[in-house]
Amino acid sequence: MDSLPAFAVGVDLGGTTIKAALVERGVGIQHELSRPTEAEEGPAHVIGRIAEMVQTLIRRAPDHQIAGIGIGAPGTVNWERTAVVYPPNLPGWGIVDLRKALQEALGIPLPVFVENDANLAGLGSAHYGAGRPFDAFIMVTLGTGxxxxxxxxxxxxxxxxxxxGEIGHMxxxxxxxxxxxxxxxxxxAYIGQRFLSRYARYRLLTQRHSLVHQMAGEDLRNLTPRLLYEAARAGDEPAREVLAWxxxxxxxxxxxxVNLLDIHKIVVGGGVSAADRFILExxxxxxxxxxxxxxxxxxxIIRETLGNEAGMLGAAQLVFQLLEHPSEELEA
Amino acid sequence: MDSLPAFAVGVDLGGTTIKAALVERGVGIQHELSRPTEAEEGPAHVIGRIAEMVQTLIRRAPDHQIAGIGIGAPGTVNWERTAVVYPPNLPGWGIVDLRKALQEALGIPLPVFVENDANLAGLGSAHYGAGRPFDAFIMVTLGTGxxxxxxxxxxxxxxxxxxxGEIGHMxxxxxxxxxxxxxxxxxxAYIGQRFLSRYARYRLLTQRHSLVHQMAGEDLRNLTPRLLYEAARAGDEPAREVLAWxxxxxxxxxxxxVNLLDIHKIVVGGGVSAADRFILExxxxxxxxxxxxxxxxxxxIIRETLGNEAGMLGAAQLVFQLLEHPSEELEA
Incomplete structure (x- = not known):
C-alpha cells in the first residue's frame, strides 16, 4: 500500500438514525449524511443503507480513496472490533459481524472497525475537540444513560x-x-435521564412556586432534564438546586x-452538559x-462543544490509528 | 552493552526496615538481606546502608553482574522514577533523588529505578505470584492503609x-x-487498619460474649484486625461479622x-488478606x-501468597522491563 489516504468515513449507528461523515485527517468533517436506521427491517437492510452512505461519501473523497470505515454503536463490541454484540439500541440483532457484512455489501475489502460509541466520542474529543490539549482524560457523556x-x-x-470506561455503573x-x-x-441511578427526571419530579411536586410547574404539565409528568435547564436558565432556584444536587x-x-486512574482532566459531553454552570460547577x-x-x-472538568460529530470524528480517527499502529491497539 | 544480566537487586525501603534481594529473572529471589532503616539518621545514612546491601548482593551474583537496582517506597515517586517525593514513612525527607545518590554511593552508574511500593507489589505478583496467569489485574494491598x-x-x-491505583481513596x-x-x-475509612480497629471496638464493646474480650485488653483497647482474624478462626461469630462487614x-x-477498568481479576495481598474466608469470601x-x-x-478475587517478597521481586522486574523496553514505560 502507498501512504495512507488522508480521508476516512466515520459512522454513528444509532437506533433511529444513521449518521456518516467523510473526515479529513487532522482537519475534520468534510461531508455529512443522515438516514433513518429502520432497525426493525433487520441487519441486512441497515447494512445496505450504511453501504450506500459510505459509497456516496467515497465519491466525495479525493481520487475516491478512503483509508477505511469506523463504526460506532452503543453497548459491547467484540475485542477484534469487527462486530456489535447485542446492541441495546438495535433490538433482536444479536452478534452481527459488521466488518464482513459491510465489506460484502460494498464489494471492496476496505478496512472496517467497530467500536463502542462512548469510546469513539472520547477519541473524537482527543483529536478534534475539547480533549485536544490532553493526552489523557476521562470522557463522560451525559444523556439517557x-x-x-x-x-x-x-x-x-x-x-x-x-x-x-463504564463510569455510569460506578x-x-x-x-x-x-x-x-x-x-x-x-x-x-442519580443522573441518568430517567432517574434524574423522577427525582426532580418528586422533589419539585410540592414546590408550586417553581417555574417547572408551568412547563412540565400536570403533576410534572413531562419533566425532563432539559426542562430543568430551561427553568434554571430562567432563574428558577428549585430547578437549580436539583441540578446542583x-x-x-x-x-x-x-x-x-480520578483517584484510581491518576488522570486529572475530565471532558463532559452529551446534551446535559449544556447546563455547564448548573451541573458542572x-x-x-x-x-x-x-x-x-x-x-x-x-x-x-471541561465541557465538550462537539456534539454528535465527536463520535464520527472518533470513528474516522480510529481507522487512521489502527492502520498506522495495528499492534498497539489490537493485541490482547 | 552485551545482553542484559539475568540478575537485579530489588529493594524495599520501609520506615523501619530496609529489605533487599538478589533476584534472578524469571526464577525468583536468590539471596535476601534485611537491615534497620534508621531513618532518623537522614537520607545519606540510609542511602549508604542501601549501597552496602547492594554491594553485598552484587558479590553473590554470577560474575558480579547485575542489570540494575529497583527501589520501592511508599507514597509518590517522580515520573522519571528517580526520586521519592515526601515519602510518608520517612519523615523529613522531602524530595530525594535516590538514583543519583545511590549511584554516587556505589561509585558505579548502575541503572536505578524508584517506584511506589504498591505498584511494585503488583508487578511482582504479575511475574512471580498469584497474578501470573493474568496479563491484567487490580492489586489491592490491605495493611495500615x-x-x-x-x-x-x-x-x-x-x-x-x-x-x-489509589483504590484506597475511592x-x-x-x-x-x-x-x-x-x-x-x-x-x-472502613477497612484501613486504624478505622477497622475502631469500628470493631465500638461494635464489639458490648458483645461481652465475644472472644475478643479475652484477647484485646480492657475496653478492647488493643483490638487489631489481626486479633479479629484470630478470634474468627477460633469460631467467634461477632468477630466474623465484623470481617464480613x-x-x-x-x-x-x-x-x-472493575466497572471502570474492565479488568476482572483482583489480587489481594498484605497481612489482612490472610483472612481469606472471613473477608474475601x-x-x-x-x-x-x-x-x-x-x-x-x-x-x-485471588489471594496473593507472596509476602514482602512481592515488592522486591517487582522492583527487580521493573529493572528488566525498563532496560529492555524503555520507551513504553518512560514516555509521558
Whole structure:
C-alpha cells in the first residue's frame, strides 16, 4: 500500500438514525449524511443503507480513496472490533459481524472497525475537540444513560475485553438507589435521564412556586432534564438546586475515577452538559473535595462543544490509528 | 552493552526496615538481606546502608553482574522514577533523588529505578505470584492503609503522573466516614487498619460474649484486625461479622474499579488478606452483585501468597522491563 489516504468515513449507528461523515485527517468533517436506521427491517437492510452512505461519501473523497470505515454503536463490541454484540439500541440483532457484512455489501475489502460509541466520542474529543490539549482524560457523556471512556496517550484504554470506561455503573453509595443492572448507588441511578427526571419530579411536586410547574404539565409528568435547564436558565432556584444536587453526585464519582486512574482532566459531553454552570460547577467543587490532596490543583472538568460529530470524528480517527499502529491497539 | 544480566537487586525501603534481594529473572529471589532503616539518621545514612546491601548482593551474583537496582517506597515517586517525593514513612525527607545518590554511593552508574511500593507489589505478583496467569489485574494491598495498583499488559498502569491505583481513596459512600485526606466514604475509612480497629471496638464493646474480650485488653483497647482474624478462626461469630462487614465494603469498591477498568481479576495481598474466608469470601459475593452483568461471571478475587517478597521481586522486574523496553514505560 502507498501512504495512507488522508480521508476516512466515520459512522454513528444509532437506533433511529444513521449518521456518516467523510473526515479529513487532522482537519475534520468534510461531508455529512443522515438516514433513518429502520432497525426493525433487520441487519441486512441497515447494512445496505450504511453501504450506500459510505459509497456516496467515497465519491466525495479525493481520487475516491478512503483509508477505511469506523463504526460506532452503543453497548459491547467484540475485542477484534469487527462486530456489535447485542446492541441495546438495535433490538433482536444479536452478534452481527459488521466488518464482513459491510465489506460484502460494498464489494471492496476496505478496512472496517467497530467500536463502542462512548469510546469513539472520547477519541473524537482527543483529536478534534475539547480533549485536544490532553493526552489523557476521562470522557463522560451525559444523556439517557451515563457513558464513559478513558483516553490514555491519545488512545482508547480498552481494558481486558474492550469494555473499559463504564463510569455510569460506578457506585457512589453502596446502599443507594438501584440502576437498571441492580447496582446500588451507581451514578446512573442519580443522573441518568430517567432517574434524574423522577427525582426532580418528586422533589419539585410540592414546590408550586417553581417555574417547572408551568412547563412540565400536570403533576410534572413531562419533566425532563432539559426542562430543568430551561427553568434554571430562567432563574428558577428549585430547578437549580436539583441540578446542583446532580452535579454533586457527578463530582463524587469522577473523584473516585480520578483517584484510581491518576488522570486529572475530565471532558463532559452529551446534551446535559449544556447546563455547564448548573451541573458542572457544583461537580467541580465536589471533585476537588473528593480527590487526594496531590491532585486537588490538577483536576479540571471541561465541557465538550462537539456534539454528535465527536463520535464520527472518533470513528474516522480510529481507522487512521489502527492502520498506522495495528499492534498497539489490537493485541490482547 | 552485551545482553542484559539475568540478575537485579530489588529493594524495599520501609520506615523501619530496609529489605533487599538478589533476584534472578524469571526464577525468583536468590539471596535476601534485611537491615534497620534508621531513618532518623537522614537520607545519606540510609542511602549508604542501601549501597552496602547492594554491594553485598552484587558479590553473590554470577560474575558480579547485575542489570540494575529497583527501589520501592511508599507514597509518590517522580515520573522519571528517580526520586521519592515526601515519602510518608520517612519523615523529613522531602524530595530525594535516590538514583543519583545511590549511584554516587556505589561509585558505579548502575541503572536505578524508584517506584511506589504498591505498584511494585503488583508487578511482582504479575511475574512471580498469584497474578501470573493474568496479563491484567487490580492489586489491592490491605495493611495500615489500603494500597492499590493496576497491572495492564503485565506492566504498571501509571496514569498521568505515576500515581495510578489509589483504590484506597475511592469512595463507596459520598456521605460516609472521612479518611485521613478528608474524603468521605473512602474504602480506607472502613477497612484501613486504624478505622477497622475502631469500628470493631465500638461494635464489639458490648458483645461481652465475644472472644475478643479475652484477647484485646480492657475496653478492647488493643483490638487489631489481626486479633479479629484470630478470634474468627477460633469460631467467634461477632468477630466474623465484623470481617464480613469489611469484606462487603471491599467488594463494593472493587466493583467500581472493575466497572471502570474492565479488568476482572483482583489480587489481594498484605497481612489482612490472610483472612481469606472471613473477608474475601464476603467481598466476592458483593463484587458479583455490584459489577455490570456482562462481568459477573468473569470477576475473580485471588489471594496473593507472596509476602514482602512481592515488592522486591517487582522492583527487580521493573529493572528488566525498563532496560529492555524503555520507551513504553518512560514516555509521558
Amino acid at each position: 451515563v457513558g464513559g471512556a478513558i483516553i490514555y496517550r491519545n488512545r482508547i484504554f480498552r481494558g481486558t475485553t474492550g469494555g473499559a 457506585s457512589i453509595d453502596y446502599e443507594g438507589p438501584l440502576d437498571r443492572y441492580g447496582i446500588a448507588g451507581s451514578i446512573e 446532580a452535579g454533586h453526585k457527578l463530582g463524587c464519582v469522577l473523584a473516585s475515577a 457544583p461537580a467541580r467543587q465536589t471533585l476537588r473535595r473528593y480527590v487526594i490532596p496531590a491532585l486537588r490543583d490538577k483536576v479540571e | 489500603v494500597g492499590g495498583a493496576i497491572i495492564y499488559r503485565n506492566r504498571i498502569f501509571r496514569g498521568t503522573t505515576g500515581g495510578a 469512595s463507596i459512600d459520598y456521605e460516609g466516614p472521612l479518611d485521613r485526606y478528608g474524603i468521605a466514604g473512602s474504602i480506607e 469489611a469484606g462487603h465494603k471491599l467488594g463494593c469498591v472493587l466493583a467500581s474499579a 464476603p467481598a466476592r459475593q458483593t463484587l458479583r452483585r455490584y459489577v455490570i452483568p456482562a462481568l459477573r461471571d468473569k470477576v475473580e
